[in-house]
Amino acid sequence: MSRVLVGVKRVIDYAVKVRVKPDKSGVVVDGVKHSMNPFDEIAVEEAVRLKEKKIASEVIAVSCGPAQAQETLRTALAMGADRAIHVEVAGAEYETLQPLHVAKILAKLSKDEKADLVIVGKQAIDDDSNQTAQMTAALLDWPQGTFASKVEKSDAGLTITREIDGGLEVIKTKLPAVVSADLRLNEPRYATLPNIMKAKKKPLKKVTAKDLGVDIAPRIKIVSVEDPPVRQAGSIVPDVDTLVAKLKEKGHV
Amino acid sequence: MLSIRKPLTSLLQLHCKSNVLVQIRHASQALPQFSWEKYNVKRKNFGTIQSSDIGFFKSILDEKRVLTDENDILPYNIDWIKNCRGQSKLVLRPKTTEEVSKILKYCNDRRLAVCPQGGNTGLVGGSVPVFDEIVLSFALMNKIISLDSVSGSMVCEAGCILENLDNYVRERGLIMPLDLGAKGTCHIGGNVSTNAGGLRLLRYGNLHGSILGIEAVKADGTVIDCLKSLKKDNTGYHLKHLFIGSEGTLGLVTKVAIHCPVLPNAVNLGFFGVKNFDNILKLYKSAKKNLGEILSAFEMADFDAINTTVRNLKLPNPIADYPFYVLVETHGSNEAHDSEKLMSFLSKEMETGLILDGTVTSEPAKMQTIWNLRESIAGASLKSGYIFKYDVSIPQKHYYDLVPILKKRMGGRAVSVYGYGHVGDGNIHINVVVPEYNSEVASLMEPYIFEEVSKVNGSISAEHGIGFRKPKYIHYSKDQSALHLMSDLKKLMDPNGILNPYKVLPDEP
Ligand SMILES: Cc1cc2nc3c(=O)[nH]c(=O)nc-3n(C[C@H](O)[C@H](O)[C@H](O)COP(=O)(O)OP(=O)(O)OC[C@H]3O[C@@H](n4cnc5c(N)ncnc54)[C@H](O)[C@@H]3O)c2cc1C
Ligand SMILES: Cc1cc2nc3c(=O)[nH]c(=O)nc-3n(C[C@H](O)[C@H](O)[C@H](O)COP(=O)(O)OP(=O)(O)OC[C@H]3O[C@@H](n4cnc5c(N)ncnc54)[C@H](O)[C@@H]3O)c2cc1C
Numbered sequence: 001m002s003r004v005l006v007g008v009k010r011v012i013d014y015a016v017k018v019r020v021k022p023d024k025s026g027v028v029v030d031g032v033k034h035s036m037n038p039f040d041e042i043a044v045e046e047a048v049r050l051k052e053k054k055i056a057s058e059v060i061a062v063s064c065g066p067a068q069a070q071e072t073l074r075t076a077l078a079m080g081a082d083r084a085i086h087v088e089v090a091g092a093e094y095e096t097l098q099p100l101h102v103a104k105i106l107a108k109l110s111k112d113e114k115a116d117l118v119i120v121g122k123q124a125i126d127d128d129s130n131q132t133a134q135m136t137a138a139l140l141d142w143p144q145g146t147f148a149s150k151v152e153k154s155d156a157g158l159t160i161t162r163e164i165d166g167g168l169e170v171i172k173t174k175l176p177a178v179v180s181a182d183l184r185l186n187e188p189r190y191a192t193l194p195n196i197m198k199a200k201k202k203p204l205k206k207v208t209a210k211d212l213g214v215d216i217a218p219r220i221k222i223v224s225v226e227d228p229p230v231r232q233a234g235s236i237v238p239d240v241d242t243l244v245a246k247l248k249e250k251g252h253v
Numbered sequence: 254m255l256s257i258r259k260p261l262t263s264l265l266q267l268h269c270k271s272n273v274l275v276q277i278r279h280a281s282q283a284l285p286q287f288s289w290e291k292y293n294v295k296r297k298n299f300g301t302i303q304s305s306d307i308g309f310f311k312s313i314l315d316e317k318r319v320l321t322d323e324n325d326i327l328p329y330n331i332d333w334i335k336n337c338r339g340q341s342k343l344v345l346r347p348k349t350t351e352e353v354s355k356i357l358k359y360c361n362d363r364r365l366a367v368c369p370q371g372g373n374t375g376l377v378g379g380s381v382p383v384f385d386e387i388v389l390s391f392a393l394m395n396k397i398i399s400l401d402s403v404s405g406s407m408v409c410e411a412g413c414i415l416e417n418l419d420n421y422v423r424e425r426g427l428i429m430p431l432d433l434g435a436k437g438t439c440h441i442g443g444n445v446s447t448n449a450g451g452l453r454l455l456r457y458g459n460l461h462g463s464i465l466g467i468e469a470v471k472a473d474g475t476v477i478d479c480l481k482s483l484k485k486d487n488t489g490y491h492l493k494h495l496f497i498g499s500e501g502t503l504g505l506v507t508k509v510a511i512h513c514p515v516l517p518n519a520v521n522l523g524f525f526g527v528k529n530f531d532n533i534l535k536l537y538k539s540a541k542k543n544l545g546e547i548l549s550a551f552e553m554a555d556f557d558a559i560n561t562t563v564r565n566l567k568l569p570n571p572i573a574d575y576p577f578y579v580l581v582e583t584h585g586s587n588e589a590h591d592s593e594k595l596m597s598f599l600s601k602e603m604e605t606g607l608i609l610d611g612t613v614t615s616e617p618a619k620m621q622t623i624w625n626l627r628e629s630i631a632g633a634s635l636k637s638g639y640i641f642k643y644d645v646s647i648p649q650k651h652y653y654d655l656v657p658i659l660k661k662r663m664g665g666r667a668v669s670v671y672g673y674g675h676v677g678d679g680n681i682h683i684n685v686v687v688p689e690y691n692s693e694v695a696s697l698m699e700p701y702i703f704e705e706v707s708k709v710n711g712s713i714s715a716e717h718g719i720g721f722r723k724p725k726y727i728h729y730s731k732d733q734s735a736l737h738l739m740s741d742l743k744k745l746m747d748p749n750g751i752l753n754p755y756k757v758l759p760d761e762p
């Protein structure tokens with residue numbers, strides 16, 4: 001295997017409280033701290049480990065998004081990716097960018113870059129779609145190993161342990177393939193200082209969806225973004241009798 | 254608390270600070286020995302609680318706020334490090350200053366002793382009774398009264414939890430001027446009463462500067478209103494300072510006005526490996542010079558401190574093993590400016606070798622993970638036995654000297670001896686972990702450690718206070734003349750000595 005393509009998305013940092021815009025057109029992103037989607041960090045880590053084990057020879061990080069996506073790419077480079085591709089999608093186009101668009105971009109880049117493996121996070125923590133890996137595999141007609149918690153090289157290709165409802169499933173795939181990273185695949189490293197410095201000098205190429213021949217015209221319209229319902233405060237009752245009485249009163253028993 | 258976003262709950266549980274605290278609190282279930290037995294204390298001549306007293310308290314608080322059930326009271330009798338245990342039979346939970354005032358007036362008339370309690374995270378046994386003192390808990394006095402977004406001054410009740418206040422002001426573009434590992438549990442009233450220092454004192458100064466005003470109740474129930482929220486107020490004596498750091502012995506703090514600095518736009522956090530302690534001092538000098546006004550914290554921990562925390566609490570260490578670790582935080586207003594400054598400082602010190610390696614980040618979740626590791630050191634050894642905790646100020650050139658000395662002195666008796674703390678403030682925390690408390694080990698360390706600190710003109714308590722554990726050692730750091738004045742003040746403000754007896758003031762000969 002020679003080349004791994006990793007998809008990394010810039011999302012609102014998971015330690016930050018997300019706020020809905022007053023006009024309900026989306027969430028507030030201005031002045032809000034963003035980071036790499038945590039599942040994509042796991043994907044980058046896995047790719048870099050494959051390289052360290054000499055299974056992969058090159059790791060390319062790809063991010064679709066506004067100019068700031070380059071910060072996320074620098075993080076991937078600092079973690080050990082060799083080079084980066086920024087697919088610039090900004091403004092209104094970015095707001096309606098969907099997994100299908102991203103999958104088309106990743107599929108095209110995989111071919112252009114002659115990738116043998118695409119790794120992405122199983123989902124992004126902003127829109128929680130969990131579609132990009134599957135769609136990319138379908139568009140390329142490559143095998144897929146989604147929700148991976150272990151990836152090993154075998155003679156014919158990869159042996160992938162998948163997290164499924166009720167347990168683990170082990171599958172074998174040929175290469176090229178698409179893998180989506182689950183939480184337990186690895187613990188992503190913190191970029192070390194020398195690598196943070198080096199990352200600033202690593203190559204970062206900028207392209208547009210148009211350059212790649214991918215149509216990103218919106219397929220959806222955002223009607224309204226709402227806060228989840230507020231959880232009702234609980235109350236403490238003095239004893240079991242009162243509890244039963246209250247439950248009866250509300251028609252639960 | 255963080256906002257928990259669904260797919261990451263498991264990751265978040267690893268990182269959530271408050272969880273760590275809760276986990277630690279329940280780690281060891283064995284009850285500590287009674288303080289009076291352990292430290293051989295005699296009960297002073299206070300009144301004892303009669304059923305008529307309970308009747309009175311029930312008449313001013315509703316019944317639910319008068320706790321008399323042994324099980325309900327147990328947590329109020331035991332301190333956070335499970336070293337001290339009192340025998341209180343009564344806990345009162347007032348909601349207003351007026352209630353506090355009525356309680357104290359009554360207690361003063363009846364000579365009933367009172368132990369004020371905030372979040373009960375104090376580390377010197379000040380927050381729990383020794384005998385049957387009535388515990389007066391501030392937990393229900395938790396209202397925020399006002400916030401002035403122009404001046405940054407907030408007025409709130411004493412029982413507000415520090416982290417709740419921080420979350421509240423952050424939503425409004427400000428931060429609390431103090432931050433400490435106990436933030437999810439400790440109260441602002443407790444912080445004020447202990448003059449808590451913490452992680453950002455280096456940048457935002459101590460509470461004598463940030464506290465603008467205080468409302469307090471004297472032992473006889475008189476409410477002292479010094480609750481101005483002005484930055485400048487030179488009218489007469491600066492009485493609020495009497496309540497900052499007096500650990501509940503001069504009066505009970507009921508409300509505070511505190512100055513909140515602006516929430517920084519740009520925050521960076523670095524965590525580095527360093528070869529030896531001398532290099533930490535060199536790095537500190539360099540950080541002050543090169544990071545200047547954006548430096549907000551400079552903390553250190555030795556290998557054993559980090560390693561114990563990583564192992565006992567199963568926390569990730571973001572970098573490799575090093576003899577010493579340094580944590581450097583910056584708070585500033587311009588991301589580009591700050592990161593340029595930080596990067597040139599880091600490149601320079603990587604070249605000189607002061608920094609061996611490490612990581613730096615501006616991502617909130619990653620910063621939280623690193624801070625969490627640092628903040629968890631304090632409780633990490635509760636699982637492995639009993640911790641003798643020392644919190645001393647030492648001139649920086651001698652800062653780390655005591656750790657190897659104590660290691661040698663303790664030999665095989667200690668599970669581990671490690672040092673960590675606020676280098677920037679000259680304040681080191683030394684933890685000596687032993688399988689189990691015993692007086693032989695205690696006598697090896699005390700007063701030895703205090704004598705050593707006194708020799709280099711240090712302080713035997715940099716930030717935790719004197720509490721129950723250290724009155725008999727206070728003379729190592731305070732002159733007799735000052736102790737006499739303290740005693741005079743105590744007599745003036747609390748003539749019957751009902752407020753937090755057995756604490757802070759040494760026994761009169
Ligand atoms: C994990 C951890 C980390 C810590 N880190 C630091 C640190 O970095 N820096 C630092 O300075 N300290 C630190 N501490 C100790 C610190 O003193 C306390 O955490 C905190 O300031 C005490 O607040 P509390 O509300 O828990 O007070 P308590 O423990 O309840 O009380 C402390 C003292 O104040 C008195 N008191 C409480 N409330 C009032 C009131 N309203 N009026 C009058 N008296 C009152 C009590 O009687 C007692 O003497 C740490 C503690 C822990 C457990
Ligand atoms: C041109 C000018 C500008 C000023 N600007 C400011 C300003 O910007 N901000 C500000 O706060 N003030 C300002 N002031 C007033 C300020 O209070 C004084 O200038 C200064 O702080 C007083 O110092 P002093 O040594 O002159 O004290 P004095 O005037 O000698 O004494 C002031 C008071 O302190 C007492 N005192 C003096 N020394 C001692 C001591 N050692 N122990 C006990 N008590 C003592 C005196 O009895 C008196 O009550 C200004 C004054 C002038 C004339």
